[in-house]
Amino acid sequence: MNRLPLTKLSVFITILALSGSAAFAQEWTRFRGSNGTGESEVTTIPATWTDTDYNWSAPLPGYGISSPSLWGNLLFILSADPENATRYVLCYDADTGKQLWNREFPSTFHSIHKMSSFASSTPAVDAEQVYVAWSAPESLSLMAFTHAGEVVWKKDLGPWLGQHGFGTSPILFEDLVIVTNFQELKDKDRGKAEPPKSFVMAFDRQTGEERWRTERKTDSVAYSVPAIFEPASGSPQLVNTSTGSGLYALDPKTGTELWSSVVFDKRTVSSPLVKGDLIFGSTGSGGGGSYVTAVRSDGKQAEVAYKIDEQAPYVPTVVARGDLLFLLSDGGIAACFDIKTGELHWRKRIGGNYQGSPVRAADKIYCSSVDGEMVVLAADKEFAELGRIPLSEGTRSTPAIARGQMFIRTFSKLMSIGGKSP
Numbered sequence: 001m002n003r004l005p006l007t008k009l010s011v012f013i014t015i016l017a018l019s020g021s022a023a024f025a026q027e028w029t030r031f032r033g034s035n036g037t038g039e040s041e042v043t044t045i046p047a048t049w050t051d052t053d054y055n056w057s058a059p060l061p062g063y064g065i066s067s068p069s070l071w072g073n074l075l076f077i078l079s080a081d082p083e084n085a086t087r088y089v090l091c092y093d094a095d096t097g098k099q100l101w102n103r104e105f106p107s108t109f110h111s112i113h114k115m116s117s118f119a120s121s122t123p124a125v126d127a128e129q130v131y132v133a134w135s136a137p138e139s140l141s142l143m144a145f146t147h148a149g150e151v152v153w154k155k156d157l158g159p160w161l162g163q164h165g166f167g168t169s170p171i172l173f174e175d176l177v178i179v180t181n182f183q184e185l186k187d188k189d190r191g192k193a194e195p196p197k198s199f200v201m202a203f204d205r206q207t208g209e210e211r212w213r214t215e216r217k218t219d220s221v222a223y224s225v226p227a228i229f230e231p232a233s234g235s236p237q238l239v240n241t242s243t244g245s246g247l248y249a250l251d252p253k254t255g256t257e258l259w260s261s262v263v264f265d266k267r268t269v270s271s272p273l274v275k276g277d278l279i280f281g282s283t284g285s286g287g288g289g290s291y292v293t294a295v296r297s298d299g300k301q302a303e304v305a306y307k308i309d310e311q312a313p314y315v316p317t318v319v320a321r322g323d324l325l326f327l328l329s330d331g332g333i334a335a336c337f338d339i340k341t342g343e344l345h346w347r348k349r350i351g352g353n354y355q356g357s358p359v360r361a362a363d364k365i366y367c368s369s370v371d372g373e374m375v376v377l378a379a380d381k382e383f384a385e386l387g388r389i390p391l392s393e394g395t396r397s398t399p400a401i402a403r404g405q406m407f408i409r410t411f412s413k414l415m416s417i418g419g420k421s422p
Contacts, residue, residue, distance in 0.1 A: 217244025231299025
């Protein structure tokens with residue numbers, strides 16, 4: 001098979017991004033799409049629909065809360081057998097919903113949170129390969145496959161400890177695949193000579209060779225997925241969140257820490273959102289006390305711009321449109337703020353429970369609930385509910401938007417809604 005050298009891949013992707021409608025197919029290549037924003041500007045997703053309007057609906061083996069990612073007409077997702085933790089790496093035709101291949105990997109059954117799954121990580125994909133991660137207590141695995149499902153390389157990153165299960169996702173930067181490896185430091189481990197350690201790690205996309213690893217403070221598991229921040233002057237930075245380091249930035253080429261702002265006192269589950277010189281992150285717990293913090297950075301240091309601590313999300317990540325920032329709490333409170341100042345425009349109870357993150361398509365925000373309902377809101381300074389669609393079963397996954405369609409993963413199905421982009 002002829003393969004494009006990955007050292008030239010970033011140039012190839014840049015050309016694609018500039019090629020107008022051809023770039024629609026590459027909108028959603030990681031968790032929450034381009035740079036983790038959860039945004040698309042397509043106008044082909046309806047505000048309401050019925051069961052007969054789906055382009056297709058396909059059954060999924062097992063169970064999982066992994067979100068879909070796409071390249072061209074190939075849709076990639078993870079699932080797992082909840083009884084024995086066998087992992088499934090799956091590929092579907094995005095046009096028809098036909099399963100193209102399924103690779104199965106036996107694993108070790110272990111205790112996880114009742115709201116988690118053995119397939120909670122979202123694949124990252126480029127022009128040649130797809131990258132996936134999952135864990136068992138004895139091993140955190142990072143793997144690369146061809147688009148045809150052939151294993152290219154596999155890395156065993158050592159034991160992974162976390163009471164709720166593994167949940168972060170890999171991302172891509174230039175010729176690197178980057179993954180966070182945060183461990184849960186339990187009381188019984190604190191006195192050990194070699195307690196578990198946490199890292200952010202980068203690997204060569206083509207070979208799997210480790211390029212760098214940066215140790216992070218080990219205290220509480222962080223499930224957030226990194227993003228890229230481009231300061232007004234200077235090189236791109238890798239930003240992410242954790243309890244011990246707060247909102248922090250690393251050099252994505254070397255792993256060197258550039259700055260950190262220790263602003264969180266609880267676990268970080270949601271992922272950072274980058275908007276200009278503002279970076280948003282949240283912290284919380286199942287018992288409450290969640291809040292969102294916005295820090296402003298010039299690339300050398302960061303300072304807190306504002307904090308939102310009323311009805312703030314713990315698990316869902318925030319989403320934006322222009323000067324508007326939208327929050328969706330786990331308990332079904334939606335809110336809109338001025339993104340620059342943190343001034344509240346509106347806050348409304350929309351009902352339901354949410355663990356997937358809201359996504360935006362043009363002027364609409366889509367909120368998919370654990371209770372099995374899609375609530376559609378206007379992405380506007382004035383509150384408006386546009387639609388409320390039953391999904392037939394619940395979901396803890398975040399939808400993907402690509403090819404002018406939205407792909408929704410429920411507990412047992414994968415569905416496509418919306419028209420294709422020209």
